[in-house]
């Protein structure tokens with residue numbers, strides 16, 4: 774339930790000596806219909822939501838209206854950039870080619886896309902995201918663009934039953950963020966968001982824990 778998740782975020786902030794207002798919960802609503810979203814998320818006054826597929830997001834955004842702040846957390850294909858103008862934050866920028874496609878679309882519409890660089894810090898083969906070694910060049914490239922801004926980094930830790938196993942990956946992402954001087958860190962999901970908060974997350978992306 775959402776209030777319990779917020780409570781656990783606050784407790785993790787207290788343990789880490791952090792201000793809870795520096796951590797935003799992105800409620801991941803993939804796989805849940807708009808009625809469930811109203812009942813499990815919006816009813817509590819929460820308005821920051823995330824989806825991982827463009828098509829699913831578009832349908833829900835239309836149904837739920839303009840008061841929701843939508844984040845895109847899943848892989849974005851270049852041929853879909855024309856569809857994501859209403860997304861407030863794209864967590865999954867992972868290549869120069871995608872950055873260039875967003876730049877062209879942003880110039881065409883006269884808007885700026887806010888993005889996070891997704892980094893595969895664990896090196897797990899099936900994960901999306903740029904390699905850590907590529908991140909500095911990618912960040913420099915985005916900094917040269919006028920219609921894309923880079924506000925931080927995002928990662929997904931390998932799946933595990935033990936939240937502690939995510940800690941080194943979250944720590945690595947934070948170090949990389951320090952090196953690149955980008956402030957935001959999107960890390961932590963239902964199984965490991967408290968560890969992510971302890972390690973400096975500014976966005977946690979929590980889905981299933983809100984719907985059970």
Ligand SMILES: *Cc1c(COP(=O)(O)O)cnc(C)c1O
Pocket residue numbers: 801803825846847929962963964978979980981982
């Ligand atoms: C589904 C998803 C989440 C949320 O996962 P849960 O384990 O359900 O909390 C977070 N980030 C991304 C990129 C996702 O696809």
